[in-house]
Amino acid sequence: MSDRVGDWLQLVHDRYPPAEAASWDHVGLQVGDPAWPVARVLVCLDVTGAVVEEAAAVPDTLVLAHHPLLFRPLAALTPSTASGRTALAAARAGVAVVAAHTNLDVARDGAGTSDPVVGVLGLRDVRPLTTELRESGDLKLVTFVPPEALDTVLDAVAAAGAGRIGDYERCSFRVDGTGTFRPLPGSDPYSGEGVGQDAAEQEWRLEVVLPRGRAGAVVTALDEAHPYEEVAYDLYPLVAGAEVGLGRIGRLPEPRTLADLAETVRHGLPAPHLRFAGDPDRTVERVAVVGGAGDGHIGDALRAGADVYVTGDLRHHVTLDALEQGLCLVDAGHHATEAAALPHWIARLTEAADGRGLTAPVIASDTPTTPWR
Known part of the structure; x- marks a missing residue:
């Protein structure tokens, strides 16, 4: 019996429970029918028109995305919005779309979007940066x-x-x-x-x-x-218990300069457009991390006693305010911090699918979705 969308949806939900997603988030099946067959699973960060075309090239492809295609409520499903146009294209092509967003961010199986930076820096005594109850x-x-x-x-x-x-x-x-x-x-x-x-x-x-x-x-x-x-x-x-939380906080094996840490992250992710704020020669040891857009968690990093905060999408005035409070910042980019987690996510999904007898291969999308050049 061939895999079905519902089989893969249940696998994702068991591994990354929707209840662990933020209350404002929209995760799960966004386009398609649980009864549709699945011949392969295409993993990506963003669902764009080009990703849908890539998926449609192989019949019965399920797109498993980190960022929800349908995030803001739609008054109508028409081509007048980017998400509406893409969702219509997916439906016409028989491409199912499933999203795992903040429920993946908080994952405890090494596939969370903050875990690649933890690995690159070799952080120790790691715990969630936030411990919101859900x-x-x-x-x-x-x-x-x-x-x-x-x-x-x-x-x-x-x-x-x-x-x-x-x-x-x-x-x-x-x-x-x-x-x-x-x-x-x-x-x-x-x-x-x-x-x-x-x-x-x-x-x-x-x-x-x-x-x-x-x-x-x-x-x-x-x-x-x-x-x-x-x-x-x-x-x-x-x-849920307090062990579920967004981001990570830990310490380096030994203190190092801010410039050295930033260079390690730049090469390790990789994050070719990385930028940092703070004295390059300042010695740092305690590191907070949030993959993706994390300037809303600067307060959490300060409360956790971080010397430096690694994230993406940092705004100008927010950065200035953080520096005034003594926190160094590394902006590795929204795409770079989260893209580094995809290989780990694919490995976990493949392992879980094998345990359930699901046969569709899990592969990474070849379509670039970062808008910056």
Whole structure:
């Protein structure tokens, strides 16, 4: 059976969960049908008209891009905008487009867009530069059950997909307590003294985690297994742990000058149009990195105690302000910092695909997308 777009979409989402993307981001399937066949996967930074032409040259090509083709909301899908024109061309050619953007930036498998600079400089004691909490994609179900129905309810929600943590199933937490109620006319209470009478009954608070996509099935199973006429329950969104974050902060194996560090990054990525700001002879040791456009994280670099910040797309006044606060800057370019991560991303995707029996080769696009000369 041939690969399908849906197979590759699931692989990408399992490896780089959409829940780890920034709240403003747009990732996942942007053009195409999950049922379309996939003969090859073409990896690129940007989806341009030329990339779509390259993809269309081989039927059933899936384009896997870092930058979303459809990023800003479209009022209409017409050729009047660059993204609309490119999306229409992809759809006409049967080229599916999937994006992994900030969920790839924060990746912990060595394919994150800040990791190439970490490798080039040999940074040590590396951790995320930011540790923003994001929804994990899981929910916690909390309900209240009489003692004699506890196992029945737990079995039912577990069978529907709740209570699975890693290699363990039927995981739960329970606390003994007291529930109170007063039945109104027309009710049929499971326990108590009858309509209009205050009641206090022993109940267990039961907690289980579940994937967001199983919420409907789990709630249905809860309703069917629970003995109460009215089932009380809550669903809480969970957030990812603090180990997920954008950028990296670490220290050099030994102090070196700013000019020497900049030259190492220029050759190592490579980043032929690299520029730096600060005293070339200043000794630096603690390095912050954000691949792509990172001037919005200068404050994070300063708070982390960085001597120098390596990123791209630095603006004039932002750079001046950072220098006044004692932070040296290396602007290696948006394209250069992220393009260096693509070979690592392709290697991780190939490895994951082999483990799932997917056969479409993963290759890098030959189409240059950097606009600068």
